[in-house]
Every structure is written in structure tokens, then in C-alpha cells.
Amino acid sequence: MCLVSCSQAEEKLSEELQGKVLGLHDDLMPKTEEIVSLQAQLDSLSTGKDSVHVNKLKRALAKSDQAMMDWMHQFSMDSLSKMDVKSKVEYLGKQYTQLKDLQKLTDSTLHAAKAYRP
Amino acid sequence: MQLKPIALSILLAISLFIASCQEKKSLPFLGPKDTHLVGGKVDTIYHQIPPFRFLNQDSTWVSEKDMAGKIYIADFFFTSCPTICPKMKTQLLRIYERYSANDQIRILSHSIDPAFDTPSVLKEYADRLQVKAPRWNMLTGDKAAIYKLGEKSYMVTAQEDKNEAGGFVHSGAFILVDKNRHVRGIYDGTQETEVNHLIEDIEILLQEK
Numbered sequence: 130m131c132l133v134s135c136s137q138a139e140e141k142l143s144e145e146l147q148g149k150v151l152g153l154h155d156d157l158m159p160k161t162e163e164i165v166s167l168q169a170q171l172d173s174l175s176t177g178k179d180s181v182h183v184n185k186l187k188r189a190l191a192k193s194d195q196a197m198m199d200w201m202h203q204f205s206m207d208s209l210s211k212m213d214v215k216s217k218v219e220y221l222g223k224q225y226t227q228l229k230d231l232q233k234l235t236d237s238t239l240h241a242a243k244a245y246r247p
Numbered sequence: 248m249q250l251k252p253i254a255l256s257i258l259l260a261i262s263l264f265i266a267s268c269q270e271k272k273s274l275p276f277l278g279p280k281d282t283h284l285v286g287g288k289v290d291t292i293y294h295q296i297p298p299f300r301f302l303n304q305d306s307t308w309v310s311e312k313d314m315a316g317k318i319y320i321a322d323f324f325f326t327s328c329p330t331i332c333p334k335m336k337t338q339l340l341r342i343y344e345r346y347s348a349n350d351q352i353r354i355l356s357h358s359i360d361p362a363f364d365t366p367s368v369l370k371e372y373a374d375r376l377q378v379k380a381p382r383w384n385m386l387t388g389d390k391a392a393i394y395k396l397g398e399k400s401y402m403v404t405a406q407e408d409k410n411e412a413g414g415f416v417h418s419g420a421f422i423l424v425d426k427n428r429h430v431r432g433i434y435d436g437t438q439e440t441e442v443n444h445l446i447e448d449i450e451i452l453l454q455e456k
Contacts, residue, residue, distance in 0.1 A: 151330050158417040161359070165394040198360055201327045 139214045146221035147209075153228045154204075157197060160235050164194045167242045174247050186242045193238040196231055200224075272451055274423075274431040278403035296400050296428040301357070301388035303380050304369040309355070311428060313381065318452050319353040320445070321422040322436055323397050323415055325360035326372045331419045334437040338421070340376065341442065342449075343383050351426075351453065354383040357397065359416050361387040403430050421445055425452055 168190050174183045204224060209217060278294025300310040320342060324332045339354055346352040358364035364372075369385040386393075394416070401422045402415040423432040423445060432448050435441040 155330055155417065162394060162398065162416040165391060166398065169391055169395070198363060201325070201329075201360070202363060204327075204329060206329045 136214060139218055143214055143217040143221060146218060146225060150204075150221055150224050150228060153225070153232060154201075157228070157232060157235060160239065161194055161197055163239055164190050164235075167239070168194075171242065171245075177247065179245075179247065182245070186245060189238045190242055193231075193235050196234060200227060200231055273455075274425075274448055274451055277430040277433065293429045294400075294403060296424060296430070297396075299392070299396055301386035301393070302366050303384040303386055304366055304373045305380050306366040307380065309381075309384050309386060314353060314355075314424070314428065316351070316426050317353045318351055318426060318449060319355055319424050320449075321355045321357065321401055321424060322420065323357050323359050323393075323418075325358050326364050326368055327360065331417065331437050335419055335421075336376065338436050338439065338442040339383070340378070342446065343378055345446065346449075347382065352449065353381065356383070356385045357393050358385065358387045359390075359393065359397070361390050361393060401430065402433070423448055423452070425455070 168187060171183050171187050171190070174180075175187065177183065209220060212220060276293040280294065281292040282289050283292070284290070296311065298311045300308055303309045320339070322335060322339065324335060339356070342352075343354060358369065364385075364387050366387060369387060373379065373383070373385055397415040402418070402420065419435055419437040421434045421436040421442065422430055423434070425431050431452060432445065434445040
């Protein structure tokens with residue numbers, strides 16, 4: 130009895146996790162646009178009086194952008210489709226944790242860069 | 248004999264009606280417009296995609312000069328995108344196949360992840376889809392230049408409505424550009440019905456001189 134219902138529960142969990150992972154991805158991706166646009170704005174200020182601070186903000190933006198792209202390059206729907214349900218739940222759980230960290234990094238980096246006024 | 252003027256006026260009415268219907272079928276020019284006077288006439292300057300130069304999947308430069316006299320569809324994607332890009336790809340393939348024998352139509356897919364999407368990565372991607380340049384160019388280059396072009400030049404309606412959510416990067420938009428690089432329509436590339444509408448509009452542009 131448990132065999133059937135347990136695997137059904139895992140299946141459901143895996144689907145939920147996949148939705149959460151992809152949702153978070155869709156929330157984060159448009160933010161790269163903000164990052165690139167802020168980088169361009171800061172570029173013109175990088176030799177001014179606040180150059181040390183501006184360059185620090187720029188490095189942080191580049192790091193957060195790279196972290197997003199790195200996540201993207203390692204995440205694979207193809208490998209996911211070949212996994213059994215137990216591995217799926219494990220894989221998606223890890224991916225979700227990574228994305229949550231990425232979200233914190235992106236939001237705090239964007240917040241700091243937007244707060245800067247020359 | 249007296250019927251003649253009536254018949255004529257009916258004919259005139261019908262032809263006016265047809266003319267007005269045809270007029271409705273012309274596409275708008277999107278983006279900021281500028282007007283100025285030339286020899287007492289008002290001349291309108293429409294928003295135009297500025298010059299650009301990117302590398303395609305064959306490591307060949309593609310610029311605005313290659314688009315002279317071509318109608319093209321622009322979009323923004325990246326090869327490792329797990330969500331909306333597969334849907335956009337399916338829709339673009341429909342357009343590619345439909346116009347495979349029409350040299351007036353081009354597709355320009357810009358990578359928003361150009362550091363990773365090198366020409367060789369794009370080549371592999373294009374080969375898997377079985378599509379070829381110059382009909383479908385997959386472009387890579389300077390990230391800031393690609394983003395600026397997307398944000399400032401292609402997504403013209405998003406700029407007009409400041410309340411509109413999201414930018415071009417993950418919008419799934421297809422942008423229809425005419426032979427003079429004017430933006431004539433923006434469609435949701437993840438929706439089949441929207442892309443049907445885009446195809447109808449391509450047909451209208453093909454009739455334009």
C-alpha cells in the first residue's frame with residue numbers, strides 16, 4: 130500500500146519543486162537586465178571621485194550576474210527528465226536552495242547599486 | 248439610363264469601402280516619432296533600429312546592412328534557457344519553415360548570454376534545429392551592446408508604458424521589423440495565436456512597397 134502512495138507523494142513533491150525552481154528562475158532572469166543597465170550607468174562614473182566605491186559596486190554586479198549564468202549553465206531539464214523520482218526530488222531540492230541564495234545575492238547587490246547617488 | 252449615376256455611386260461607395268478596409272490593414276510604426284517641416288510639408292521620421300554588428304553561428308559578421316530590404320523578426324534568447332525559450336523556438340521554427348523559400352524574410356535571434364553562447368555553441372544549437380544562416384541568424388557579441396539594443400531600440404512599447412512589468416530579456420517577445428528597420432509589431436512569442444497574428448502581419452508587410 131505504502132509503495133504506491135509513497136511514490137505518488139514523491140511524484141507530487143517533485144512536480145511542486147520543479148514549478149518552484151522554474152518560477153524562481155523566471156523571477157530572477159529579468160533582473161539581469163537591471164544588472165547590465167546599472168553596470169553601464171556605473172561605467173561612466175568609475176573614474177570619478179567615488180571610484181573605489183563605484184568599482185566595488187560594479188564588481189558585485191558582475192559577480193551576481195555571473196552567479197546567475199553559472200546556475201543556468203549547470204541546470205539541466207534533460208538530465209532531470211532521465212532521473213527516477215527520488216533523484217528528481219533530491220536534484221530539485223538542491224537547485225532550489227541554490228536559487229534562493231542567488232535571489233538573496235541578486236536583490237542585495239541591486240539594492241546597493243540602486244542606493245548609490247553620485 | 249437614369250440608373251447609371253446610381254450604379255456609379257454604388258460602385259464608388261463599394262470601392263471606397265474596400266479602400267478603407269485595405270487601409271485598416273496597414274501596420275503602425277511603433278516607437279517615438281519626430282516631425283519636421285520640409286518645403287512646407289510635414290515629414291515624419293519614424294523610430295529606426297540603429298546600426299549594429301554581431302557574429303552569427305558561422306562566425307560571420309551580421310550588421311544592419313545585411314538586413315537592407317529584408318523584413319525580419321528579432322528575438323532574445325539563450326541556449327541554456329529552461330523555461331520560455333523552448334516555446335519560442337517552436338514558434339520561430341514555424342516561421343522559418345513557412346518562409347524557407349522567401350529570401351525577403353530573416354530571423355535574428357540575439358543571445359542574452361553571449362559569453363557562454365559563442366558562435367560554436369550557437370552552431371551546435373542551430374544544427375540541432377536544422378536551421379541555417381542567413382535565413383536564421385543566431386547572434387552573439389558584446390553583452391552591453393545586445394542589452395542596450397534590446398532595451399532601447401527593439402522593445403519600444405515597453406518604454407512607452409512605464410507600468411508594464413518586466414523587460415525584454417525574459418519577455419519572450421518577437422519584434423517585427425520592416426525593410427527600413429522600423430518596428431511594426433511586437434508579439435508574445437510563447438503564444439501560438441499571437442504568432443499567427445505575426446504571420447498575418449508579415450503578409451501585410453510583404454505587400455508594402
